Amino acid sequence: MNHDDLKNWSKRAADWTHDYHSTLRDRPVRAQTKPGEIAAKLPAAPPETAEPMEEIFADFERIVPDGMTHWQHPRFFAYFPANASPASMLAEQLANSIASNCMIWQASPAATEIEQVTTDWLRQALGLPDSFTGTIHDSATVATLSAVITMRDRASGWRSVDEGLTGQRLRIYASAQTHSSVDKAVRLAGIGQRNLVKIDTDADYRMDPDKLDAAIRDDIFNDRTPAGVVLCTGGTSIGAFDPIAECIEVARAHRLYTHVDAAWAGSAMICPEFRTLWQGAEGADSIVFNPHKWLGAQFDCSVQFLADPAPQIRSLGLRPDYLQTLGEEEIVNFNEWTVPLGRRFRALKLWFVLRAYGLDNLRTRIRNHVAWIEELTEAFRATPGFEITTEPRLALFSFRYAPDGGDADALTERLLEKVNADGRIYLTQTRHQGKFVIRVTAGSFDCTRDDVMAVHAVVTELAATL
Numbered sequence: 001m002n003h004d005d006l007k008n009w010s011k012r013a014a015d016w017t018h019d020y021h022s023t024l025r026d027r028p029v030r031a032q033t034k035p036g037e038i039a040a041k042l043p044a045a046p047p048e049t050a051e052p053m054e055e056i057f058a059d060f061e062r063i064v065p066d067g068m069t070h071w072q073h074p075r076f077f078a079y080f081p082a083n084a085s086p087a088s089m090l091a092e093q094l095a096n097s098i099a100s101n102c103m104i105w106q107a108s109p110a111a112t113e114i115e116q117v118t119t120d121w122l123r124q125a126l127g128l129p130d131s132f133t134g135t136i137h138d139s140a141t142v143a144t145l146s147a148v149i150t151m152r153d154r155a156s157g158w159r160s161v162d163e164g165l166t167g168q169r170l171r172i173y174a175s176a177q178t179h180s181s182v183d184k185a186v187r188l189a190g191i192g193q194r195n196l197v198k199i200d201t202d203a204d205y206r207m208d209p210d211k212l213d214a215a216i217r218d219d220i221f222n223d224r225t226p227a228g229v230v231l232c233t234g235g236t237s238i239g240a241f242d243p244i245a246e247c248i249e250v251a252r253a254h255r256l257y258t259h260v261d262a263a264w265a266g267s268a269m270i271c272p273e274f275r276t277l278w279q280g281a282e283g284a285d286s287i288v289f290n291p292h293k294w295l296g297a298q299f300d301c302s303v304q305f306l307a308d309p310a311p312q313i314r315s316l317g318l319r320p321d322y323l324q325t326l327g328e329e330e331i332v333n334f335n336e337w338t339v340p341l342g343r344r345f346r347a348l349k350l351w352f353v354l355r356a357y358g359l360d361n362l363r364t365r366i367r368n369h370v371a372w373i374e375e376l377t378e379a380f381r382a383t384p385g386f387e388i389t390t391e392p393r394l395a396l397f398s399f400r401y402a403p404d405g406g407d408a409d410a411l412t413e414r415l416l417e418k419v420n421a422d423g424r425i426y427l428t429q430t431r432h433q434g435k436f437v438i439r440v441t442a443g444s445f446d447c448t449r450d451d452v453m454a455v456h457a458v459v460t461e462l463a464a465t466l
């Protein structure tokens with residue numbers, strides 16, 4: 001295949017893309033395959049000689065779409081969304097065509113500078129002060145790891161950079177509602193999971209700032225070294241929000257570094273009315289949010305804002321001889337802000353999305369999702385046998401099926417499997433206060449009110465068959 005062939009096949013791919021998206025509603029949302037079924041359709045050995053693209057494309061059409069869970073399906077309500085707008089898809093095609101490694105400024109000046117400008121547009125859109133500078137990671141996990149490594153090195157007086165951790169018992173604080181990426185970060189940073197202190201939450205699943213303060217004081221008293229606090233703005237399980245201002249005040253009093261994980265809920269902060277949910281975020285050292293979840297800039301695109309990039313660069317940045325940019329002093333090499341050296345051109349899709357829809361349209365989408373989820377919650381509340389287990393927080397709520405005299409955990413689990421095998425909608429579960437509950441979150445770029453209300457119709461129809 002050469003570049004002339006690519007031109008023709010790109011047109012074919014564009015037609016396929018259009019057909020795929022215009023018929024998505026007819027497909028089951030969750031892949032209906034069994035483990036191993038897809039692999040069994042592929043030859044075990046690699047092809048020795050070139051195969052015609054016609055055959056490769058035909059196999060793609062035959063094997064892949066039915067083997068995928070359709071994240072862009074308008075009735076995808078599982079996990080958190082990874083929504084993708086058409087403008088983002090176009091930008092990704094162009095970035096793929098250029099196929100650069102955007103590791104340092106010289107290797108990709110436009111990528112670096114568009115990243116600087118578009119993350120600053122996002123900063124303004126979120127209402128954050130201009131003291132923050134943005135960078136794009138592949139994932140919130142890597143952004144949180146970067147922040148936790150910075151906490152570690154700063155708390156060790158930067159000795160850990162050269163010597164590793166030598167005897168100091170560092171402590172990181174977070175609530176039990178934070179994402180498992182925080183647990184992973186403390187493991188990978190060599191701090192150790194038992195040194196991640198999970199602070200109790202109040203009745204609304206918010207970190208209790210007094211308990212945070214007490215835990216830090218207790219650690220200092222016991223010769224441990226507090227290093228940083230990770231705060232939760234929209235936890236994955238049920239959408240918990242820590243009281244950011246109060247917790248940051250406690251952290252600051254102990255000179256601790258703070259990182260806010262707003263991976264999902266951060267996108268909603270483009271709507272001024274939701275900003276009370278992270279009031280005080282402007283005082284954080286680091287904030288991460290994923291435009292790839294709810295802002296239409298498809299996976300992968302995770303933006304980290306830093307009040308001062310210097311400590312993170314001191315932890316992660318290296319500039320060996322072979323990466324020097326001769327004659328350019330004042331440049332930003334974004335690989336020094338993150339873990340991998342190589343970087344994709346992720347800023348292009350942010351540029352396209354923000355321009356093609358404008359903040360106005362993006363806000364309307366988020367407000368609609370929030371309003372429709374509230375309406376759906378009320379529909380379940382009014383239906384006998386269903387219990388709302390957590391109230392809507394932005395566009396996420398949870399419920400369970402608890403008819404009189406039934407085993408609610410077992411029934412809810414069976415109901416969920418039935419719903420997902422049915423395929424019209426896709427939902428996933430969590431465990432909340434020991435109960436098996438179903439989460440519902442709206443965020444698909446193309447979803448409508450009817451799609452969201454279909455959750456009630458499908459779930460009640462299938463519950464009646466249990």
Ligand code: PLP
Nearest residue numbers: 139140141179181234235236263
């Ligand atoms: N933080 C929160 C609140 C999340 O919901 C998620 C993923 O759903 C993550 C972090 C991890 O995100 P990523 O997949 O970008 O690493």
